[in-house]
Amino acid sequence: MTQKIIDKQQVSNILDQYDYFIFDCDGVIWLGDHILPSVVETIDLLKKRGKKVIFVTNNSSKSRNDYLQKFNKIGIQGITKDEVFGSSYASAVYINKIMKLPTDKKVWVLGESGIEQELHDLGYETLGGTDPSLSAEGAGASDDHPLLKNLDDSVGAVVTGLTSKLNYLKLCITLQYLLKDNKSVPFIATNIDSTFPSHGKLLIGAGSIIQAVSYASGRTPDAICGKPNQSMMNTIKAENPDLQKTPSRGLMVGDRLNTDIQFGLQGGLDTLLVLTGIETENSVQSVDMTAAPTYYADKLGDLYELLDHN
Amino acid sequence: MTQKIIDKQQVSNILDQYDYFIFDCDGVIWLGDHILPSVVETIDLLKKRGKKVIFVTNNSSKSRNDYLQKFNKIGIQGITKDEVFGSSYASAVYINKIMKLPTDKKVWVLGESGIEQELHDLGYETLGGTDPSLSAEGAGASDDHPLLKNLDDSVGAVVTGLTSKLNYLKLCITLQYLLKDNKSVPFIATNIDSTFPSHGKLLIGAGSIIQAVSYASGRTPDAICGKPNQSMMNTIKAENPDLQKTPSRGLMVGDRLNTDIQFGLQGGLDTLLVLTGIETENSVQSVDMTAAPTYYADKLGDLYELLDHN
Incomplete structure (x- = not known):
C-alpha cells in the first residue's frame, strides 16, 4: 500500500532510510523552464545531510554539460557532471563500455x-x-x-x-x-x-x-538506454558501487508510473511518485499493486516543507 | 500448384478465361521511368480483345490525372481515368462513399x-x-x-x-x-x-x-486503402459490377506476393506473378500454398510474345 508523505516523521524516516536520491527532472525538478516550489531547498537539505543526489532524464537533446548549465540557470547550484545521467550519456556509455x-x-x-x-x-x-x-x-x-x-x-x-x-x-x-x-x-x-x-x-x-x-x-x-530500461540504472550503479551492493538504500523519485517508478522498481530501489507532472491521486489509487510506488507526495518540495520549514 | 506461362496455348486459355486484367504498375508495367518490354503491345492486345484493363498502385504521391500523364509519357496511350486506381484516389473515395x-x-x-x-x-x-x-x-x-x-x-x-x-x-x-x-x-x-x-x-x-x-x-x-487491403478492391468492384458478380473472371497481375497477389486472392480473383520486380523464381517455389499465385511469368510482355508475336 502506497504511503502518502504528509508529516515530519515520515520525512525523517526517509532521510534515515536512504543514501541515494535519484530524480527524474521534468515534472519533478522543473516544468519546462520553471523550477517547482521548494525544490532548491530540498536538494540543499539532502546534500547537507550527506546524501548522494542523481538526476536522470530521457531527453537526449542535451548533453550532461548542457544540463549543468540548465541547473545553474534554473537556480540549482553546484551540481556536478557525475550527478547527471541523460539518455544521450547512457547511450554513449553503452556503446563504449557494453558494446566496446x-x-x-x-x-x-x-x-x-x-x-x-x-x-x-x-x-x-x-x-x-x-x-x-x-x-x-x-x-x-x-x-x-x-x-x-x-x-x-x-x-x-x-x-x-x-x-x-x-x-x-x-x-x-x-x-x-x-x-x-x-x-x-x-x-x-x-x-x-x-x-x-x-x-x-x-x-x-x-x-x-x-x-x-x-x-x-x-x-x-x-x-x-532510457528509463525504464535498466541500461541507465546499470550505468548509475557501476559509478556508485554502494548503490550496486544495496539498491534498497536508493529512492527513485519521478512523476510517471510507467517510466520513472518502473525504472526504480526494476532496479530494486524504493520509489516516490510526485504529482507535479503526469500522474494524479487517481492514478495512484488505481495502479496495479506490483507497479505501485513506495510513497507518493503532492510535490518533491514537501520533503523540505514538512520538515518544519514552512 | 502455380503454373508457369511458357506457351501460346496457356496465353490463349488466359485470354478466354478472364475479362478483367488488373495490373500493379511499378515492377509490372514500368520500373521507375522505364517501361518494361512488350508491355505496350500486351495492353494493346488485351484492349483489342475487348478486355477491361485496370491499373492499381499504392503510391499516393500522384493523383489519377498525374498517372494518366505518366502513362502517356511512358508510351501507353489512351488510358482513361476510370482505368486507374491509386491509393490516393481510394482514400478519397473511402472518405466520400464509405465514411460519407x-x-x-x-x-x-x-x-x-x-x-x-x-x-x-x-x-x-x-x-x-x-x-x-x-x-x-x-x-x-x-x-x-x-x-x-x-x-x-x-x-x-x-x-x-x-x-x-x-x-x-x-x-x-x-x-x-x-x-x-x-x-x-x-x-x-x-x-x-x-x-x-x-x-x-x-x-x-x-x-x-x-x-x-x-x-x-x-x-x-x-x-x-492500399493493397492488399480490400478497400481499393471494393472500390474497383463498385465501379465494375460484372467483376463484383463474378470475381473469378478477373486476373490480378503483380510483382509482390504479400501485396499484389494477396490483394487478388482476397478479392476472389485469379493471380499472375511476374518476375520483373521484387520476387524471384525461388520465392514462387517457397511460398505457402494458400498464398501462391495461379500463374507466374518471367514478364508481363510474355503474354504478347508467346502469342506468336516474337
Missing part, C-alpha cells in the same frame, strides 16, 4: 547535439545528427544526397533519439545503415517515450521516430 | 499532392499536405506554429501517406488531430508499405511514417 566499440569506428546519429557531444567526449566521430547539409530545405526530398548514396563503412553503431529537425532524408539514411551488412550494425535507442510533452501539448517523442525506422528496417533496437 | 464525410468538413493531409487533388475533386478542402508554410526550413522545430497551436474544428478526417517532404512539425500537427476530441477523428492510411523502392535503394515507405503517428497517438488506422 573501438573509437576508430564512427557512429551514425539520428538525433541532436546531446548525443553527438557525449559520443565525442568518449572519442567517437559522429555522422548525421546536426550536420547542416542534412537539414537544408529541399534535402528532405533528395534521393541522390551523397550521404544516402555513399554509406560510410566505418560506421559501427546507429543511435536514434528525439530530434525536432527530423526530415525524410535523415530517416532514409538511418534506414540504409540499419539495413547495411545484413542488418548487423548495432541499433541503439536513447529512449522509447512515444510523446514529448511541451507547453501543454504532446509532441512526437523519440519512440515514435524510432518506430518509423524500426518498421522500415524490420528491426527492433538492440538496446534502449 | 460531408463536403463542408476539411481533411488534414500528411502526404503529397496526389491525395490533395483527389480530395479536391470530390469537393473537400484540405489542410496540411503541400502547404509551403509547413515545409519552410526551421518550421520543423517550431512548437508555436499557428497550425500546431490552433487546430481547425472542421477537420473531419486525417489522411496519412508517403511524403518525402516529411518534417517534425507535420508529424506533430498530425498527432494533434489524431488526439483531438478524444481520438475520434477518423484516421485513414493510404497504404502501409514499410519501404519505398527507388533507384535500387529502399527508402522510408508510407507505412513507416504512419507507424510514427500511430505509436505517438496510441491509435491504429481506421482504414488502410
